[in-house]
Amino acid sequence: xxxxxxxxxxxxxxxxxxxxxxxxxxxxxxxxxxxxxxxxxxxxxxxxxxxxxxxxxxxxxxxxxxxxxxxxxxxxxxxxxxxxxxxxxxxxxxxxxxxxxxxxxxxxxxxxxxxxxxxxxxxxxxxxxxxxxxxxxxxxxxxxxxxxxxxxxxxxxxxxxxxxxxxxxxxxxxxxxxxxxxxxxxxxxxxxxxxxxxxxxxxxxxxxxxxxxxxxxxxxxxxxxxxxxxxxxxxxxxxxxxxxxxxxxxxx
Ligand SMILES: [Zn+2]
Numbered sequence: 495x496x497x498x499x500x501x502x503x504x505x506x507x508x509x510x511x512x513x514x515x516x517x518x519x520x521x522x523x524x525x526x527x528x529x530x531x532x533x534x535x536x537x538x539x540x541x542x543x544x545x546x547x548x549x550x551x552x553x554x555x556x557x558x559x560x561x562x563x564x565x566x567x568x569x570x571x572x573x574x575x576x577x578x579x580x581x582x583x584x585x586x587x588x589x590x591x592x593x594x595x596x597x598x599x600x601x602x603x604x605x606x607x608x609x610x611x612x613x614x615x616x617x618x619x620x621x622x623x624x625x626x627x628x629x630x631x632x633x634x635x636x637x638x639x640x641x642x643x644x645x646x647x648x649x650x651x652x653x654x655x656x657x658x659x660x661x662x663x664x665x666x667x668x669x670x671x672x673x674x675x676x677x678x679x680x681x682x683x684x685x686x687x688x689x690x691x692x693x694x695x696x697x698x699x700x701x702x703x704x705x706x707x708x709x710x711x712x713x714x715x716x717x718x719x720x721x722x723x724x725x726x727x728x729x730x731x732x733x734x735x736x737x738x739x740x741x742x743x744x745x746x
Pocket of ligand 1: 606651656657658712713714
């Protein structure tokens with residue numbers, strides 16, 4: 495009885511975390527990071543990471559196939575000029591990025607931003623149905639869809655911190671989300687400068703094994719300037735960066 499009371503008391507006293515509990519993230523192993531980045535001096539990079547960098551920082555939230563998003567998360571929204579929704583808190587960063595791009599003669603626009611988990615599920619089904627209509631069997635259609643479209647709860651678009659951006663220089667070539675976009679001036683500019691406004695190119699070429707996504711030169715993710723600059727400088731994806739923070743914390 496006493497034991498039960500103590501248990502009840504403990505449960506009552508436990509603080510309620512509304513933040514996403516990031517210590518529960520499923521992260522790649524540090525050995526995998528070393529193998530994939532043989533030239534990277536891990537200790538040196540860890541020294542560069544801001545001391546206050548934390549796995550609990552909402553800007554560093556990880557959503558992927560192994561880390562599904564809590565679908566009840568309430569995301570306060572704002573909208574781009576062409577009515578694409580995204581997280582209100584990164585409005586200044588997005589506007590600064592667009593302005594800096596314009597100053598360099600690149601007209602960026604958003605193709606996609608915040609999506610609810612339901613919208614993501616619909617997206618997935620729509621793409622898969624196209625493949626099925628083309629005559630692919632169920633398994634192949636799922637595989638092909640899965641290469642570029644995240645399953646319902648695995649899209650970081652549902653955080654409001656991710657935007658698919660293209661430049662108008664790409665319009666005359668169809669304006670699709672296609673990897674060939676990477677060689678166009680606005681895409682090159684984004685890869686070089688987005689970090690200065692807090693954004694990373696989230697799915698880098700050569701990191702498919704970790705991100706489980708093909709290279710997407712258009713998909714930008716807000717993480718804060720100091721984190722973005724380190725990641726882009728060392729060609730690290732978010733999963734790798736978080737593993738380094740965890741490794742640092744484990745060895746403190
Ligand atoms: Zn995207």
